[in-house]
Amino acid sequence: MRYAGNKVEGEGIDRDTDTDSRGAEAPAEPTAPQTENVQQSESAEAGQNAGAEEDFSHQGVEDAAEGAGSVASGKIYTPVDYKGTVKVNGEVKDVSRRVYQRNDINISYFDETTGLTNLERMQAGKPPIGTDGNPVELHHVLQQEVGPMAELREVTHQQYYSQLHGLVGNGASFRNDPLLNKQYNNFRYNYWKWRASLITGGK
Incomplete structure (x- = not known):
């Protein structure tokens, strides 16, 4: 895995389960990403009003933050550009995209079900547990694979499912x-493992 500026390059895997068929491979030591904080609220995150729904789906999280009514304003997201590939049936696919990462994930949270902390969950390729007590979900903002994504709480993803998936x-x-x-x-x-490597400095 290679990291340059706010671009990340990672070697993909070809698998049907959560098991890495290549075996564990230590990620390269990344440098700090060049990012900008995005002012966002929970209502904007979900696209709670009509304007926010359209902005969130079509123009991204930044615009939604400006147009939505605020319930609990705060710096929730940081946009980061992921650059990498995966293998699908032996063919290499480019899966580079922008991801809006949550800033409220507690990496020390202990998940009693798996016996892992949030950091350890990500290092294992699993999503961390969010503030709602459920695994964080990745939402396709434009509902395209490949396309921009946002880390959403499960409760938000489910509550506003029709608005977020209307494209x-x-x-x-x-x-x-x-x-x-x-x-x-x-x-x-790969993404969650990379997410963890940003926190640990590639260790």
């Missing part, structure tokens, strides 16, 4: 394409 018709989800679905699952596994 594609029934049956048109990329998840109905086995290759795209596998591509995303491989990316997601």
Whole structure:
């Protein structure tokens, strides 16, 4: 895995489960990403009003933050550009994208179900536990694979499901394409491991 500026390059994996078929591989030591904080609220995160829904889906989190009514304002997101590839059925796929990372994840939180801290969960390719007590979910902002993503609490993702997934018709989800679905699952596994490496400095 290589990291340069706010761009990250990572070697992908080809797998059907959460097991890395290549075996554990220590990530390269990354440098601090060049990012900017995004003013955001929980209402903006979900696209609570009509304007915010459109902005969140079409223009990204920054615009939604400006147009949505604030419930609990704060710096929730930091945008980071991920650069990497995965293998799908032996073919290398570019899965580079922008991800809006949450700033409220407690890396020391202990998950009694798995016996792992949030940091250890990410190091294992699993999502951390959010402030709602559930695993953080990655939302496709434009509902395209590949496309920009935002780390959402499960409760938000479910409560505003129809608003957040209104860009594609029934049956048109990329998840109905086995290759795209596998591509995303491989990316997601790599992404959380990379997310942890940013915190630990690649250790």
